[in-house]
Amino acid sequence: MKQKTIKNEASLSGKGLFSGSAVEVKFIPAEADTGIVFVRTDNPSPTKIPAHVSSLIETSRRTALGKGEVTISTTEHCLAAVYALGIDNLVIEVAGPELPGLDGSAACYMEALKNAGIKQLAKDVNEFVVTEPIGIVEDDASIYALPGAEGKYTVSFDLNYNQVDAIGKQLFSFEVTPESFQREIAPARTFLLEKEAVEFQKNGIGSHLSPEDVLVIGEDGPISNEFRFEDECVRHKVLDIIGDLVLAGVRIKGKIVASRSGHELNRKLAAKISELSRKQQRKKKRGTDALLDIRNIQRILPHRYPFLLVDKIVDIEHDSKIVGVKNVTFNELFFQGHFPSNPIMPGVLIVEALAQVSGLLFAQKLENTGKLAVLMTMNDVKIRRSVVPGDQLVLLAETEKVRRRSAQCRCQAKVDGKVAAEAVLKFMLIDDDV
Incomplete structure (x- = not known):
């Protein structure tokens, strides 16, 4: 496989899902081996932040990256669309601390990038083929990378919200391709329970949003809204995994299996995959895995x-x-x-x-x-x-x-x-x- 970027520039604007700050995003083609790089342009000196585990900072309910005091949060929806389209090199200029939440899904990002066109580059893709199980387990939550069908990348999620009748237990398995992602995953929106939404707004988070803007689930189902899929919640969990694992910096070939996993576990698996990929590349280049012989x-x-x-x-x-x-x-x-x-x-x-x-x-x-x-x-x-x-x-x-x-x-x-x-x-x- 060859690396890819976009043919033309593209842009989006909207408000941050958590902060409510108005922000503009511009997508710019990049040369081979650039990787995915965010650039905060609203500072006196633009700050480059690679979309990589080395840039991670600790946050809850979303994924954030940073360099020094400069951060960019809620990157996962954008990165999921970037990965699904096979884009390996891209500069994403962001004029604010958070990417636009838009409708809480990856659909708008997918559409903007697809309309920009995809361009193939001369260099080979950096792939990581899962050859043995890699797992993160914490309490009753887990996520594993397992060997899968040759050349394929699949994600399976076991979601268990038995305490909420409107969600219940949902299982979903999905092979990542541009077409299937746009159809089955990109429209799935982030969701939260009614009591969580009330608590967030009490703390000044998402105060600009109403149930029409974001998927808030009460005892009887979505409030002032409707599900786009019967199992929209588990589909969005799959979207989050795809976006978070982009931070490993490689194209994954294997099977991801998760249960009750969230952003924190996803990021830990991305870090493990990144580390193992470096060792694979080192062994391939030197004929040995030794850093010091x-x-x-x-x-x-x-x-x-x-x-x-x-x-x-x-x-x-x-x-x-x-x-x-x-x-x-x-x-x-x-x-x-x-x-x-x-x-x-x-x-x-x-x-x-x-x-x-x-x-x-x-x-x-x-x-x-x-x-x-x-x-x-x-x-x-x-x-x-x-x-x-x-x-x-x-x-x-x-x-x-x-x-x-x-x-x-x-x-x-x-x-x-x-x-x-x-x-x-x-x-x-x-x-x-x-």
């Missing part, structure tokens, strides 16, 4: 055979978190005496491996370049299972405190997803004069 590690750590206990680094989040790997083989020197008839990796060496991966994490900070992390104290050390030849030890470290001369990490070592050892390690950072 053994040669890079040796440039940072002074340890050498037989005491270098990290083979590669597969993930780094700035200077806050790191994931490394130690492949445990029978050729390890320590297995000759621990124990010849029942080889087990010494717990103290597992802790040492965690200390080494922590040292690699501290080295990500520029001011720690050339410093050596010397282990000072070990607290809350627990060895939870044996590590034997053939195991792959996954080493995780997260910084808790970093000062000029000391640092502390919370660490775990896992085998097959199960914790083998854990500890809180404190280090002294000294100049490496070796």
